[in-house]
Amino acid sequence: MSNTKNTSQSQSSQEPQDSQEAQETQDDTRQHAARRRRPSPMEVLRQARAQLAELTGLTPESVSSFEQTEDGWSLEVEVLELERVPDTMSLMGSYQVELDPEGELTGYRRVRRYERGRADARRGGH
Known part of the structure; x- marks a missing residue:
């Protein structure tokens, strides 16, 4: 025992x-x-463009800003919204895109709409 x-x-x-x-x-x-x-920055960029295109049906052309945040990633993506002739008259949209740390899109919103041929207005009154 x-x-x-x-x-x-x-x-x-x-x-x-x-x-x-x-x-x-x-x-x-x-x-x-x-x-x-955790994806690499390039993977995040590719995923953001692909997910935004799938959700909106629009064609992302470039990423104008990109940063890692406490909650994941934040990007500004330039999108072709309306193709016109000549191309300089096409309408573009700038979208703020938020992704989680794994690169999954959590939200987006259009922050600006402009003609492709137009430069941003100068700041400071000069």
Whole structure:
């Protein structure tokens, strides 16, 4: 009978250590998966353009600003909204696009609409 007690005592004394090791392994696996899921900046740019095109049916032409934020990524994407002849009269839209840390689009809004041939107005009254 004493052998049975010793065996169950030694098993129960190893459980906390085994569960601690298992927890550390799970934590390492989660951290590795998080690093693996985080896309590179170029992947984020490609994903943002593709997702915006799919949602709006419009053609993204360029990314005019790009930054990593606390919540993920923020981009400004220039989009062809209405093609005209001559091309300089085509209507463009500038869209603010927000993505989560994994590069999934979480929101967008048009912030400006302009003719392709028009330069931004100068600031400062000069």
